[in-house]
Amino acid sequence: MNIQPPLSNVVFEEGIANFSIFLYSALERKGNEFISPYSITSAMLLLVLGTGTTTKYEMETAIFEYEEPDDVNRGYKLLNDKLSTRTAPGVTFAIANKLYASQGLNLLNTFSTKASTIYGSVVERLDFVKNTENSRVTINNWISANTNNKIKDMIPKNVLNKDTLLVLANAIYFKGTWKTEFNKNDTRQRNFFVSTNEQTLVQMMYGEFDAKSGEDLDLDCKILQLPYKGNKISMAFILPNSGDGLTELENILTNNDLTTLVSGLKTQKTLIxxxxxxxQREYDLKPIFSVLGITEIFDPMIADFSEMVQSDAHMSDARHKAYIEVNEEGSEAAAATTVTIQVRSNISPKPKPFQFVADHPFLFLIQDDETGIPLFIGRFTRP
Known part of the structure; x- marks a missing residue:
């Protein structure tokens, strides 16, 4: 009996991980920031399914800058099926896609079939012409329900109108309990240094236990990785040694693999x-896509959605909203992305315990440990 080896998905997973960093680096990063690159990418790949010619090429080469997988759709299906198994006692992870189409829109069967079988995205018909507001509420309610009510009013008024053909929605939700929880009685008010000239009080959690931690001398930063129950998803904190070193660190990290930085950590007694x-943050994705070289989808004269619809169409709106809460028990995070189609290192050992004191701006991410995919990325600069 021949047992088939599991299909390799390394090229796709590495491409998605790299693009996640590109998405984050495209933000202006002026203060607190938080996105789910996996939510944005999922919506983008579902959109790519309906594009053709140069529009398709522009998007795929932006997402997979270094090496394009042989079959992007198979890659997404394999990855998403793997991530769907992450829910376990103490951890909830869910991602959902959905298409909302105008009642009169003739969606191509090949597109709707692939959207359903590969992306799990069913099609619901809405009357954008006569019931625009009800349509908006329907979509917003679906997103709210799929993010444990953390993402509300995703699509504001006046985004949808009689010319709306299709809305692609993605919702992602995560709630995890730390493998080792912090004691609430140890949380104290302490100073947080927003800058060299400004400080403010913040509720600071405290713990001293074995954790993966270390220091990278080349990047001049400390790293801490805290696993959630189940040991399949973790949250990593990257703290520049300099109080005002976050921006410089981020600029360097745009050309480095964050997962490699985290994977080199050693377990040691750590004071945390x-x-x-x-x-909670909300983004207009148009300028972010533009920085990444994705522009054709917004141009009514050039955009090619011929694999999705037979009529002329272009993207009129793209937005993303994300939420996170970090406390003694663990973390809760959610995000949603909508796309509206409209007609026309080295670790330096330290004496025990290693000290990781995040009292100034830092970078953080929630990642799937097996694939290295960043599910959420953000920066904390001000309480």
């Missing part, structure tokens, strides 16, 4: 101080 925080 991390702020409790809640953050």
């Amino acid at each position: 101080r991390i702020p409790k925080f809640t953050m």
Whole structure:
């Protein structure tokens, strides 16, 4: 009996991980930031399914800059099926895609079939012409329901109109309990140095236990990795040694693999101080896509959605919203992405315990440990 080896998906997974960093680096990064690159990428790949010619080429080469997988759709299906198994006691992870089409829109069968079988995206018909507001509420309610009510009012008024053909929606939700929780009684108000000239008080969690931690001398930063229950997803904190070194660190990291930085850590006794925080951010994806070289989809004269619809169409709106809460028990994060189609290192050992005191701006990410895919990325600069 011949047992087939599992299909390799390394090229696709590495491409998605790299593109996640590119997405983050395209943000202006002026203060607190938080995105789910996997939510954005999922919506983009579902969109690519309906594009043709140069529009398709532009998007695929932007996502897979170094090496394009032989079959992008198979790659997504394999990865998403793998990530769907991450839910376990103490951890909830869910991602959902959905298409909302105008009642009169003739969606090509090949597109809708692939969208359903590969991306799990069913098609729901809405009347964007006569019931625009009800359509908006329907989509927003679906996103809210699929993010544990953390992402509300995703699509504001006046985004949808009688010319709306299709809305692609993606929702992602994560809630994880730390493998080793922090004691609430140890949380204290402590100073957080926003800059060299400004400081403020923050609720700082405290713990001292075995954790993966270390220091990278080349990047001049400390790294801490805290696993959630189940040991399949973790949160990593990257703290520049300099109080004002976050921007410089981020600029260097855009050309480095964050997962490689994290994977080199060693387990050691670590004194940990991390702020409790809640953050919600919303983004217009048009300027971000433009930085990444994705422009044709917005041009009514050039955009090619011929694999999706037979009529002329272009993208009129693209937005992303993300939420995160970090506390003593663990983390809760959610994000949603909508696309509206409209007609026309080296680790330096330290004496025990290693100290990781996040009392100034730092970078953080929630990642799938097996694939190295960043599910969420953000920066904390101000309580």
